[in-house]
Amino acid sequence: MQTLEQSAALPTSIPEQPLSTTDIDQVPRLDIATFSSRYFRRRRPVLITDMATQWPACHRWSFDFFASLDPARAVTLEQGNVLQGETAFESAPLGEYLNGLASDASPAPDSAEPAPPAADASPRYLSMFRVFEQFPRLRGDVDFSLLEAMTLRQVYFAWLGPAGTLTGYHIDWIDNILAQISGRKRVWLVPPSASRAMYPSRKYDYRSTLSEVEPSNWDAARHPLFADVRPTEITLEPGQMLFIPHGWWHRVESLSPSISINAFGHDLSGLLLRQSWASALRLLHRLGLHGRGNCTCHQPDTKRTRPAG
Numbered sequence: 001m002q003t004l005e006q007s008a009a010l011p012t013s014i015p016e017q018p019l020s021t022t023d024i025d026q027v028p029r030l031d032i033a034t035f036s037s038r039y040f041r042r043r044r045p046v047l048i049t050d051m052a053t054q055w056p057a058c059h060r061w062s063f064d065f066f067a068s069l070d071p072a073r074a075v076t077l078e079q080g081n082v083l084q085g086e087t088a089f090e091s092a093p094l095g096e097y098l099n100g101l102a103s104d105a106s107p108a109p110d111s112a113e114p115a116p117p118a119a120d121a122s123p124r125y126l127s128m129f130r131v132f133e134q135f136p137r138l139r140g141d142v143d144f145s146l147l148e149a150m151t152l153r154q155v156y157f158a159w160l161g162p163a164g165t166l167t168g169y170h171i172d173w174i175d176n177i178l179a180q181i182s183g184r185k186r187v188w189l190v191p192p193s194a195s196r197a198m199y200p201s202r203k204y205d206y207r208s209t210l211s212e213v214e215p216s217n218w219d220a221a222r223h224p225l226f227a228d229v230r231p232t233e234i235t236l237e238p239g240q241m242l243f244i245p246h247g248w249w250h251r252v253e254s255l256s257p258s259i260s261i262n263a264f265g266h267d268l269s270g271l272l273l274r275q276s277w278a279s280a281l282r283l284l285h286r287l288g289l290h291g292r293g294n295c296t297c298h299q300p301d302t303k304r305t306r307p308a309g
Contacts, residue, residue, distance in 0.1 A: 024189065024232050032149045035243075040150045040175070043245035045189055048146075052179050053239030057141040061181050061259055063102035066160065069135055071095025080122035082296050083168035083205065084214040089299065090124070097126060101162055101257055123254075125165040131158035131261065144263035147177045147243075151265030153275075159260040167252045169198060169211035173274040174264040176244040180236040183258030187242060188215075188231040190249035197225035198249050204291025207278040211249065236260075246270065 028050040030039075039046045052058060072093050079088040132139045148154055163183075169190070178187070190198060201210040213226050220227060235255070236242060244250055266275055284290035285297075293300065 024234065030146060032146060035146045036150055039243055040147075040245070043192075043247065045245060045248060046243045047234055047236075048241040048243070049237075050239070051146075052142070052241050055142050055179075055181075055239075057138075057181050057261065058239050060141065063098040063160065063257070063259070066259075067095040067098035067102065069094075073134065075126055075129065077124040078127050078165075079124055081166045081168045081214065083170055083203070083210045084201075084212070085168075087296050087299055088122070092124075094126075097124070098160065101160070123162050123164045123166075125159070125161040127157075127159050127161070127165075127167070129158040129160065130156070132156050142179065142261060144177055144179075144265075147175065147263050147265045151175065151267050152271060154263050154265045156261065156263050159258070159262070161254055161258060163254050163256050163258070165254040165258070168214050169249050169251045170205065170208045171195075171247055171249050172244070172264065173207050173209070173246055173278055174266055174270060175246050176262055176264050177241050178236070178244060178252075178260060178262040179241045180238050181259040181261060182238050183260075184238075184255040185236045185258055185260060186253050186255055187234045187236060187244075188251040189234065189244070190229055190231045192247040192249075194229055194249070197229050199223050199226065202291070202294060204281070204285055204295035204297075206282055206285075206297065207275070210296075215251070246274065 024045050024047060025039075026047045026049060028048070030046070030048055030051070035046075038044065072095065074091050075094050075097065076089050077092055077097060079090060080086070082088065142156075144154070144156070169188070171192070199212040201212045203210050213223050215226075218226055231249075231251075234242060281290055285292075285295065
């Protein structure tokens with residue numbers, strides 16, 4: 001019999017699909033009809049290179065810009081890779097954090113390799129920042145109409161941090177368009193058909209399933225099937241957008257100081273199935289019946305929690 005932890009690892013509405021990791025199109029622009037028929041309905045990722053280049057966000061947003069909006073506002077910062085590592089976060093004033101990033105920011109190097117972090121340093125990351133709830137007037141600076149046309153409910157997050165920030169392998173139960181505003185990020189994609197080799201984790205994360213595997217230090221004896229995984233690597237440049245369908249494993253690393261924004265969206269089946277399942281698990285988690293002591297929202301051995309996504 002499956003335990004609750006085992007049965008909750010993947011929602012039953014996410015099927016396996018025999019998609020190739022190399023089957024990632026790159027297009028300059030998309031209309032809604034083409035996006036729907038070729039990518040959204042078929043759950044195929046696509047890199048869109050030119051649609052966001054003229055967004056006001058790509059011309060106005062910077063660390064200094066955000067720092068000036070409300071410098072004293074308290075924000076929650078992740079410390080390191082909380083998906084595969086220890087859950088750790090801290091609070092800091094928005095202006096103080098971003099002024100530090102602005103002083104470190106410089107044009108991206110010709111090489112796509114991230115600068116090596118300082119010894120024993122864990123980059124602090126302003127992740128899953130509900131930017132439009134905090135600053136509603138910025139909503140017109142971006143255009144996620146492709147995803148909005150296909151979904152009934154959306155949520156938007158900004159991601160601001162230095163080079164070296166890492167969001168480890170996971171799948172989201174909700175469709176996602178990730179847009180790069182400044183800086184560069186590398187994204188690794190693995191299709192749902194490889195889920196067994198990704199070793200779904202029991203660590204609880206709202207509306208996501210995490211992998212046990214971190215490629216930089218993975219244990220071949222514990223996770224032997226991962227040796228056969230061949231992810232697709234994509235480097236996101238400013239003004240580019242990547243559609244990541246629900247169920248696709250992905251890992252994201254900042255190659256330089258970076259500002260990104262993404263839109264998550266649920267269609268009707270997502271709301272009825274995946275979101276309902278996610279809400280039920282969140283309730284069980286709050287009651288201490290699922291993922292207790294092993295989650296991304298509570299620091300171990302403390303009472304500190306981070307805002308839910």
